[in-house]
Amino acid sequence: MIELANRDAQASSATKRPKAPAALWAAGVAVVLPAAIPIVHLLWVVLRPGGFYAGGFTGARLLDLAASTLRLTVAVTVTTLALGVATAWLTTRTDLRGARTWSTVMTLPLVIPSYVGALAMLSASGNGGTLTRLLEAVGLPGLPPLRGFWAAWAALSLWNFSFIHLLTVPVLRRLDPALEDVSRGLGAGRWRTLWRVVIPQLRPALASGGLLVALYVVAEFGAVSMLRYDTFTRTIYTQFAGRLDTGPALFLAGVLTSGALVLVVFQQMARGRAALHGNRPAREVAPVHLGRAGQAAGQTFLGLLAILSLVLPISTMVWWMIRGIQQGNSLLGIVPHTLRSIGISAAAALVVGVAAIPLGVLAARHRNSVVRVMEAVPWLTYSLPHLAVGLAFLVLTVRFARPLYQTTTLLVVVYLAMFLPQALAAVESGLRRVGPQLEEVSRSLGVGPWGTLRRVTIPMMRRSALAGAALVFLSVMKELPAxxxxxxxxxxxxxxRIWSATNEVFYSQASFAALALVLVSAAPVYFFVVRDIHD
Structure with missing residues (x-):
């Protein structure tokens, strides 16, 4: 009887749900189309009937590229998981002095893209590098140029562990201490409780964070290219830039896309049905007492991370900037690049923020199987390497829409395809915090669907939509390959500018652009990440 009553209630609520206007469906489909284009095209390149054109790439060469990419991906993912969990645990579960400040500091490397970190490593090493000069000043041999696997591993680990830290901190704060009390009551020690009770509860957050880092490494282009480590992305760009035939580069992009989609499937299987976050527990977990030796070790560990990920890159870029000014270079030369970056990022943020509204309203207020598929398409594109997405759009526009090629309009469309989920997630979150009652009242007073959307729905999700647009702005500011x-x-x-100046070994000019990028990116990171990490 209870089950039948529940079914009747669900059927009743379903019948009361307003039907989405046809124009809203049309807008939602139009928004999804740019995200669907690269997926369909890249998978068609690999899976089309009649075989594919590999452009002379042998199976052995593909295996070499896959092995080098996989090696770097696994190494960086494991390292960032270890660093992120360690920093989160130290700053949330112990009595470490200055834990809140340290937690904030551990998020700041987010403002430094990996390719800027790679620039800092290159300009600090080799002949004339800042660290080389310091070492030679005290009679020690200088650093050789930092390139290859170990340099790429260090760069991608140091400037990506903050993602794991950000995902782990709120989960640790919301874990119920009752399970840990039971474990210790049964005789388990502190470390056994950590490994047997705490870490398993972090699995959904770690699976999502690990996927985020793994996809980032697979898609990374700037850092691995600057540091001369061969992965799929570097080879794709080499094939594209070095020959007129785009077939080999497109084939490699399709293979890379297939690998990225496999990573997404594995993450969903590993995550299972667990929720990423639970409710805040009734009582706080008693912090672990570190003691004098533990305090010293914790402060040293976090201080070393801060020096490597923040102090060294920023001080290196400042040194090169000062040297460039002394040699007659003007800071005004970077103003046009800064204005272009801010202008295109603002335009993309506006377009993507507005475009996310119809799909977000469909997902939050009119959800069904069709909407689920529409919502999944942008998320799949979001997981693809930007170089592959950019190459797919390049080939298609040259063949079928030549007037759009090399226009800012095409850039904004590509940014819409790549970054729509950031704004979409914010819009959905804002709508789900507020029930549909106000919209129902509006319709009962005779206001039509569009009037309700304009007067009630959009004002309710305004702050969330602005936060999503700010994330899009930050992502576009740092986007390189597409x-x-x-x-x-x-x-x-x-x-x-950073890319081209670094390749020409103009480290002073690259540092001008890098510092400008860090300064412009710092404001959104502070307001939408650092400020809310402890909320």
């Missing part, structure tokens, strides 16, 4: 492929001639953004 911008490098598709930008109009002479339209050099800050990341493109």
């Amino acid at each position: 911008t490098l492929l598709l930008r109009p001639t002479g339209f050099d953004t800050l990341p493109v």
Whole structure:
């Protein structure tokens, strides 16, 4: 009887749910189409009937690329998981002095893209590098140029562990201490309780964080190219830049896309049905007492991480900037690049923020199987390497929409395809915090669907939509590979300027652009990440 009553209630609520206007469906489909284009095209390149064109790539060469990419991905993912969990545990579960400040400091490397970190490593090592000069000043041999696997591993680990830290901190704060009390009551020690009770409860957060880092490494182009470590992305760009035939580069992009989608499937299987976050427990967990030796070890560990990920790169770039000014270079030369980056990022944030509204309303207020598929498409594109997405759009526009090639309009469309989920998640979150009652009252007073959307729905989700747009702005500011492929001639953004100046070994000019990028990116990171990490 109870089950029948529940079914009747669900059927009753379903019948009361307003039907989505046709125009809302049309807008939702139009928003999803740009995200669907690269997935369909890249998978078609690999899976189309009649075989594919590999452009002379042998199976052995593909295996070499896969092995080098996988090696780096596994090494960076394991390292960032270890660093992120360690920093989160120290700053949330112990009596470490200054824990709140340290937790904030551990999020700050987010403002430094990996390719900026790679620039710092290159300009600090080799002949004339800052660390080389310091070592030689005290009679020690200088550092050789930092390149290859170990340099790429260090760069990608140091400037990505903050993602794991951010995901782990709120989960640790919400774990119920009752299970840990039971474990200790049964005789388990502190460390056994940590491994047997605490870590398993972190599995959903660690699976999501590990996937985020793994996809980032697979898609990374700037750092691995600067540090000269061969992965799929570096080889794709080499094939594209070095020959007229785009077939081999497109084939490799399709293979890389297939691998990224496999990673997403594995993450969903590993995550299972567990929720990422639970409710705040009724009581706080008693912090672990570190003692004098533990305090010293914790402070040293966090201090070393802060020096490597923040102090060294920023001080190195400042040194090169001062040296460039002394040699007659002007800071005004970076102003056009900064204005271009801010302008295109603001335009993309506006377009993506507005475009996320119809799909977000469909997902939150009119959810069904069709909407679920529509919502999944942007998330799949979000998981793809940006170089592969950019290459797919390049090939398609050259063949079928030549007037769009190398225009800012195409750039904004590509940014919409790549970063729509950031704004979409924020819009859905804002709508789900507020029930549909106000919208129902509006309709009962005779206001139509569009009037209700304009007067009630959009004002309710305004703050969440602005937060999503700010995340899009930050992501576009730092985006390199797709911008490098598709930008109009002479339209050099800050990341493109960093890339080109580093390749020409103009470290002073690259440092100008890198510092400008860090400064512009710092504000959104502070307001939407650092400020809310302890909430």
